Amino acid sequence: MSADPNITTTPPKLMRAIREAMAGTESVQERLDRFVAAISSAMKLDVASIYLLRPGADLELSATEGLKKSAVHKTRMKPGEGLVGHVALTARPLNLADAPSHPLFSYRPETGEDPYNSFLGVPILRGGRTLGVLVVQSKAARIFNEAEVEDMLTVAMVLAEIIIDDERVGGKKGKLKGITLAPVKPETVQGKAFAPGLISGHAYLHVPPVPPANLLAENIAVEEARLEDGIAKLRASVDAMVKGETAGISRASKEIYETYRMFAYDRKWVGRLREAVHSGLTSEAAVERVRNEHRARLMKSRDPYLRARLHDLEDLANRLIRALSGEALGPGNKDISEDAIIFAREIGPAELLDYDRKRLKGIVLEEGSASSHTAIICRALEIPLVGRADGVLDLIETGDEVLLDGEEGAVHIRPVDSVISGFNLRMNIRGEMTRAYEALKFQPAVTLDGQHIALQLNAGLIVDLPQLEQSGADGIGLFRTEFQFMVSEFMPKLKEQTDLYRQAIHAAGTKPVTFRTLDLGGDKILPYMDPQPEENPAIGWRAIRIALDRPGLMRYQLRALVAAGAGRHLRVMFPMVATVDELIQARQLFNVEVERASKLGHELPAKIEVGVMLETPSLAWQVNAVCDHADFVSVGANDLMQFFFAADRDNARVSDRYDPLHPASLSILKFIAAGCHRNNTPVSICGSIAGRPLEALCLVALGYDSLSMPVTGIGPVKAALLKLDAGKLRDVIDPLIKVDSRMSSLRGVISEFCAENGIPA
Ligand code: PEP
Ligand code: MG
Numbered sequence: 001m002s003a004d005p006n007i008t009t010t011p012p013k014l015m016r017a018i019r020e021a022m023a024g025t026e027s028v029q030e031r032l033d034r035f036v037a038a039i040s041s042a043m044k045l046d047v048a049s050i051y052l053l054r055p056g057a058d059l060e061l062s063a064t065e066g067l068k069k070s071a072v073h074k075t076r077m078k079p080g081e082g083l084v085g086h087v088a089l090t091a092r093p094l095n096l097a098d099a100p101s102h103p104l105f106s107y108r109p110e111t112g113e114d115p116y117n118s119f120l121g122v123p124i125l126r127g128g129r130t131l132g133v134l135v136v137q138s139k140a141a142r143i144f145n146e147a148e149v150e151d152m153l154t155v156a157m158v159l160a161e162i163i164i165d166d167e168r169v170g171g172k173k174g175k176l177k178g179i180t181l182a183p184v185k186p187e188t189v190q191g192k193a194f195a196p197g198l199i200s201g202h203a204y205l206h207v208p209p210v211p212p213a214n215l216l217a218e219n220i221a222v223e224e225a226r227l228e229d230g231i232a233k234l235r236a237s238v239d240a241m242v243k244g245e246t247a248g249i250s251r252a253s254k255e256i257y258e259t260y261r262m263f264a265y266d267r268k269w270v271g272r273l274r275e276a277v278h279s280g281l282t283s284e285a286a287v288e289r290v291r292n293e294h295r296a297r298l299m300k301s302r303d304p305y306l307r308a309r310l311h312d313l314e315d316l317a318n319r320l321i322r323a324l325s326g327e328a329l330g331p332g333n334k335d336i337s338e339d340a341i342i343f344a345r346e347i348g349p350a351e352l353l354d355y356d357r358k359r360l361k362g363i364v365l366e367e368g369s370a371s372s373h374t375a376i377i378c379r380a381l382e383i384p385l386v387g388r389a390d391g392v393l394d395l396i397e398t399g400d401e402v403l404l405d406g407e408e409g410a411v412h413i414r415p416v417d418s419v420i421s422g423f424n425l426r427m428n429i430r431g432e433m434t435r436a437y438e439a440l441k442f443q444p445a446v447t448l449d450g451q452h453i454a455l456q457l458n459a460g461l462i463v464d465l466p467q468l469e470q471s472g473a474d475g476i477g478l479f480r481t482e483f484q485f486m487v488s489e490f491m492p493k494l495k496e497q498t499d500l501y502r503q504a505i506h507a508a509g510t511k512p513v514t515f516r517t518l519d520l521g522g523d524k525i526l527p528y529m530d531p532q533p534e535e536n537p538a539i540g541w542r543a544i545r546i547a548l549d550r551p552g553l554m555r556y557q558l559r560a561l562v563a564a565g566a567g568r569h570l571r572v573m574f575p576m577v578a579t580v581d582e583l584i585q586a587r588q589l590f591n592v593e594v595e596r597a598s599k600l601g602h603e604l605p606a607k608i609e610v611g612v613m614l615e616t617p618s619l620a621w622q623v624n625a626v627c628d629h630a631d632f633v634s635v636g637a638n639d640l641m642q643f644f645f646a647a648d649r650d651n652a653r654v655s656d657r658y659d660p661l662h663p664a665s666l667s668i669l670k671f672i673a674a675g676c677h678r679n680n681t682p683v684s685i686c687g688s689i690a691g692r693p694l695e696a697l698c699l700v701a702l703g704y705d706s707l708s709m710p711v712t713g714i715g716p717v718k719a720a721l722l723k724l725d726a727g728k729l730r731d732v733i734d735p736l737i738k739v740d741s742r743m744s745s746l747r748g749v750i751s752e753f754c755a756e757n758g759i760p761a
Pocket of ligand 2 (some may be wrong): 615
C-alpha cells in the first residue's frame with residue numbers, strides 16, 4: 001500500500017448517502033424511492049430515475065425523484081426505444097448534454113421531463129444481463145464528467161444486488177407492482193446434452209453474487225489494502241499452477257495457466273479494479289463490476305478469439321473473489337453442498353477440478369460445446385453436463401432445486417411434483433441398469449448365435465484411461481489425438497505427445513489402442529492456430545487435408561506415435577480420407593518416420609498396423625482399393641452420415657432430419673462391411689451410433705464385429721448383444737434395405753424385433 005496523502009480514506013458523499021438509503025428495512029419500492037432521492041441530492045441533480053425491465057417485456061419507470069411521481073409504474077418503453085431503451089439494449093452508458101435533440105429521444109408528456117437537457121443513463125447490470133437503467137438528468141446542458149459516470153456505474157451495481165436480494169429473502173414483491181427480477185416459477189430450459197446422466201440436486205452459482213451488505217467499503221484505504229493482498233495471493237496461486245504444483249490435469253496442460261498469469265499481471269485489468277475500489281466499492285464488488293462491464297461488452301462480440309479471452313478473464317476474476325474471501329485456492333477446496341449442480345456461463349477445466357469431486361453432481365452451462373475440454377472431462381468423470389442452456393442464469397439462484405437430464409439435455413428448475421416423480425422413476429431405472437451392466441463387466445459380448453463382438457472405447461485424454469478397466473472394454477478403438485491439442489493453450493511438444501500415447505498404450509496392456517491422427521479443422525479449432533474462415537468448414541480444409549498440405553505437424557505427431565509404440569503394438573489411422581491417393585500419401589509420411597527412427601537406432605514398435613477411417617461416401621466406392629492399402633478400416637459414422645445425408649452434424653436444425661436407421665444408410669454400411677470382408681480387411685465402426693443399443697444390434701447384423709463407443713454405451717450395448725441372434729436379425733433387415741425400399745426408417749421394425757425376442761434395447 002502506498003502512503004499517498006491524496007488517497008481518500010472515507011467513502012465519498014454519494015456512497016455515504018447510498019449506504020444510508022440501504023440501511024432501512026423498508027419494502028423494495030421504498031428503498032428505490034430513497035435511492036433516487038439520495039442520488040439526486042448527493043449529486044445535486046434535478047432528476048434521478050430507475051427503470052426496470054419486466055421479464056421478457058418492457059422497461060418500466062419504477063422510481064423517480066424529479067419526474068412526476070404519477071408516471072411511476074405507468075411509463076413504459078421497449079428495449080431499444082428512446083434513450084433509456086437504447087441504454088438497456090446496448091448495455092453501455094449514454095452521456096448527452098442535449099438529450100431532446102438526440103434522434104432517439106422520445107418525449108413522454110406524462111413524466112414532465114421537458115425542461116431537462118443533460119442526460120446520463122447507465123445500465124443496471126447483474127452478471128452479463130441487464131436488469132434496467134438508472135438515469136440522471138439536469139436542466140443545465142452539460143456532459144457528465146468521468147467521475148460522475150464511474151459513480152453512477154457503482155450505484156447501478158449496488159442497486160442490482162439490492163433489488164434481487166430483497167426479492168429473494170422477502171415476499172415483498174407485490175410492492176414493485178408485478179416486476180419480478182429474481183426467478184421463482186418452475187422452469188424447464190432445453191439445452192444440449194454434452195455428458196450423459198440423470199441427477200437431482202441443488203443449484204450452486206459458480207460465480208456467486210456479492211451480498212449487498214458487502215458492496216460498499218467502510219474505509220477505502222483498508223479496502224485498497226485488501227485488494228492488493230488479494231491480487232498478490234491470486235498471482236502466487238497462478239504462478240504455482242504454471243510451475244505445475246497443482247495436481248491432476250493441470251500438469252498436462254499447464255500452458256493454459258500461462259494465459260491466466262498474463263492476465264493476472266495485466267496492468268489495465270488491475271488498474272480498473274483499483275479505480276472501482278477507489279470509487280467506494282469493496283474489493284469483491286469491484287471485481288464483479290469490472291467483470292460485468294467486460295461481459296456485457298464482449299458477449300456482444302462474435303469473434304471466437306475475444307470470447308475465449310473473456311472466459312479466461314472470468315476464470316481469473318472468480319479466483320480473485322475467492323482469494324479475497326480467504327479461501328484456499330487448491331483443487332477440491334470449494335465449499336459446496338453434497339448434491340451441487342454448478343451453473344455457469346462457461347467453466348474451464350481447472351475450475352471444474354477445483355470442486356470437490358464427491359459433491360459435484362452435475363453442470364449446467366449457458367455456453368459450452370460438445371467438443372470442449374470441459375465436456376470431455378465431464379464424460380470421463382461421468383458428471384452429467386447440459387450446455388447451451390440459453391438464459392438459464394436468469395432463472396436460477398443458489399439453493400434452487402434442480403433436475404438435470406443429461407440424456408435429453410433438459411434442466412428442470414424448481415420442478416413441480418409430477419416432473420419430480422417422472423424423473424425419479426427414470427433415475428431408478430437407470431440405477432438398476434447400471435448395476436446390471438456392472439455385473440456383465442467381465443463377460444465377453446457373444447451373441448446367441450456365437451459371434452464374438454469386440455466392444456471398444458472412444459478416448460482422448462489421460463482422464464479417459466481408467467475407464468478401460470472400469471468398463472471391461474476390449475481396447476480403445478478410437479483415440480482422438482486432437483483432444484490433447486484442444487485442451488492446451490499452446491501446441492503440445494513432442495515429448496508431451498509421446499508421453500500421452502505411451503500412457504494410453506500402457507494403460508491398455510495387451511488390449512489394442514487405435515490412434516487417429518489429428519482431426520483438426522471444421523469445428524475443432526486450436527486456440528494457438530490462426531483460424532482460416534471458410535464457407536463450409538465441415539467439408540473444408542481439415543484433418544488429412546491439412547496434414548498432406550502442411551506435413552510438418554503430422555510428421556511430428558507420427559514421430560511421437562512411433563516413439564510411444566517402441567516394443568509394443570502400434571495402430572494408427574487417418575481421418576477424413578476421401579481418395580485412396582490421400583491414404584497412400586499419408587502412409588508414406590508414416591513410413592518416413594519409421595525409417596527415421598530406425599536409422600537413429602531407436603527401438604521400433606513390435607507390430608505396426610496402419611488403417612484408415614472411412615468417413616466419406618466416396619471412399620466406400622473405392623473399398624477394394626482402400627483395402628489394398630489399409631491394414632484395417634474404421635467407419636467414422638458421425639461424419640459418414642453427415643456427408644451421406646448432407647446434414648451438418650453440429651447444426652441442431654438439420655442434424656435430426658434423418659434417422660441413421662434409414663434403409664439407405666444401413667445399405668451403405670452393409671456395402672462397406674461386405675467389401676472389407678471380401679478383402680479380408682478387418683473392419684470396425686466408431687461414432688455415436690455404435691454406442692446406442694438398437695443401432696449397435698443392426699451394425700452387428702450388417703457384419704460389424706468390432707464397435708467403438710463412449711464409455712456409457714458399453715454396458716447397454718453388451719446387455720443387448722447377449723440376447724441377440726444376429727442371423728435372425730439379418731434376415732429381417734436384408735430384404736428391407738434393398739434399393740427399392742420405400743421405408744424412411746427401420747427403427748420401428750427393429751424395436752418390434754427386440755420386444756419379441758426379449759432384447760433390452
Ligand atoms: C466419426 O466421424 O464418426 C468419428 C468417430 O470421428 P469424430 O466424431 O471425432 O469426427
Ligand atoms: Mg469424424
